[in-house]
Amino acid sequence: MSELFENLDRLRNAEGKVAVATLVNTRGTTPRKEGAKMLVGEDGRVLGSVTIGGCVDAQVIEESASVLAAHKPRLLELNLGDEDAWEIGLTCGGTIEVFVEPVDFREASDETLRLYERLRKHADGGGRGALLTRLDPPDNGAKLLVLDTGEREGGLGSAALDERSTSETQGLLRAGKSTTLTVDGTRIFAEVFAPPSIMLIVGAGHVSMPLTSLARIVGFKTIVIDGRPRFATRERFPDVDELKIGIPSELVREVPLVPTTALVLVAHDYKYDLPVLKHALQTPVGYIGLLGSSRRGKAILDLLREDGVAEDLLTRVRVPIGLDLGAQAAPEIALAVLAEVLAVQRGATCLPISEKVRKGIK
Numbered sequence: 580m581s582e583l584f585e586n587l588d589r590l591r592n593a594e595g596k597v598a599v600a601t602l603v604n605t606r607g608t609t610p611r612k613e614g615a616k617m618l619v620g621e622d623g624r625v626l627g628s629v630t631i632g633g634c635v636d637a638q639v640i641e642e643s644a645s646v647l648a649a650h651k652p653r654l655l656e657l658n659l660g661d662e663d664a665w666e667i668g669l670t671c672g673g674t675i676e677v678f679v680e681p682v683d684f685r686e687a688s689d690e691t692l693r694l695y696e697r698l699r700k701h702a703d704g705g706g707r708g709a710l711l712t713r714l715d716p717p718d719n720g721a722k723l724l725v726l727d728t729g730e731r732e733g734g735l736g737s738a739a740l741d742e743r744s745t746s747e748t749q750g751l752l753r754a755g756k757s758t759t760l761t762v763d764g765t766r767i768f769a770e771v772f773a774p775p776s777i778m779l780i781v782g783a784g785h786v787s788m789p790l791t792s793l794a795r796i797v798g799f800k801t802i803v804i805d806g807r808p809r810f811a812t813r814e815r816f817p818d819v820d821e822l823k824i825g826i827p828s829e830l831v832r833e834v835p836l837v838p839t840t841a842l843v844l845v846a847h848d849y850k851y852d853l854p855v856l857k858h859a860l861q862t863p864v865g866y867i868g869l870l871g872s873s874r875r876g877k878a879i880l881d882l883l884r885e886d887g888v889a890e891d892l893l894t895r896v897r898v899p900i901g902l903d904l905g906a907q908a909a910p911e912i913a914l915a916v917l918a919e920v921l922a923v924q925r926g927a928t929c930l931p932i933s934e935k936v937r938k939g940i941k
Contacts, residue, residue: 582798584699586618586626587682587692594620596650596683598643599691602629603654603714603768604676604759614757614770619643629677639677652680652720676759678712678768680720694724694733698772701726705835707755707773709748711735714759714766727752740765775800776839776924781827781855782846783810786870790843790913792818797921804830805846828854836864841920843900845870852879853886860892866923868900868916902929 590597602615617627619640628636635657646653655677683689698708707727713719718736725731725748734741744762748769751758755773759766778794780787783805791801795818802821805811811824823830827846836842842864844852852869856879859867869876876898883893901915902922922929928940 582627583616584695586616587695589626590618590620590624591684594622594624595685596621596647596681598646598679599682600629600639600643600677600679601712601768601770602675603678606674612757613759613768619647621647630675635675639679643679646679647681650681650683652678654678654714654719676714678714680712690722690733694722697724697732702772702774705774707752707771709752709772710770711744711748712768712770714768725752735765735767739763744769774839776841777802777834778841778843778920779804779831779834779836781805781831781842781844781851782848782870783807783812783815783822784845784847785909786845786912786916788815789910790845790916791816793910793913793917794920795820797917799841802834806851827851828858831855831858836862838863838865839924840864841866841868841924843868843870843916843920845900847871847875849879849882853882856883856896857886857888860888860895866920867896868919869896869898870900870912870916871898873899 598619600617600619602613604613615629617625617629617636617639619625625640629639630636638657639655642653642655657675657677680691682692684692694710698710701708709725711723711725713721713735721735723731723733723735723741723744725745731741731745735744740763744760744767747760747762751769751771755771757770759768776799778799778801780790780801780803783803787803791803794801801819802823803811803816803819804823804827806824806826808824811822813822816822834840836859842859844855846852847870856867869879876896880893880896884890897919900919901912902918904911904915904918906912906915921927928935930940
């Protein structure tokens, strides 16, 4: 989601119009999921991708020019031969569908742009929403915005279709999943927007600096907490979203520790670690990682155990932190931590992809 908005901002002052291409349907396994986007400017700038590059993206870029010229949306059905399919990650020839629609930055009334901006504001405030786009004529491109507050805006062509589509979208909002639906015989792409996952880092040390930069690249909202103003500075953390200076055990209570939040403790200080962990273990926070050796981790867990923290809760603390990448320098450690966070959030195997394929694991 953040990538889309960042790319729109980048093109806003550079292009008058852009074609927004969205992957809305795939048959088979592909590295890009429904909702992947590519923006093609009328002057030729290209940001993002609907696959992983190559001939498929090149074909979408070519078709985008005609969409911009006619200022009408189009649903592209791209039939792939075996060679093309392998190039984008499909195991054999198949079909993908890409919806391409024009956006005019010069028109204040451009509905697509206006609804995206409203979604951005709603998600930044912690809300969820879905932008429903009709794929079938005669009203292909018509949009209905559905927010988790119950508010709606726009329409798909009929009141009955709006009602049924809104009902079908509720489960997608909870799951945070974008997909193409068929409602009353009409195909509709439901693009779900949710607040960015939070990476909460306690400790403004040498690992925290590259970790905030890497986490932001992959879409996390980053928050760094430290009690030392000398370390928690914008000069050291130019990419961080929020810097909080004060007592970590108090400041951490201001951040929603929910399943999509990752808590990373890198202060290497008992005064920080123990009270923060004791609080976090009583919440549904999705990831808890502690920087340090096995020996140090055991000592902290023993102290928590003596303080009455239940054994099943202590197993949630990952220490030593990160995946085994042979990391040594701070940026390498940060990469190992981020890799583990992503793997935990997505229920991944942490296996090399080549080994996963050999074992037939999906």
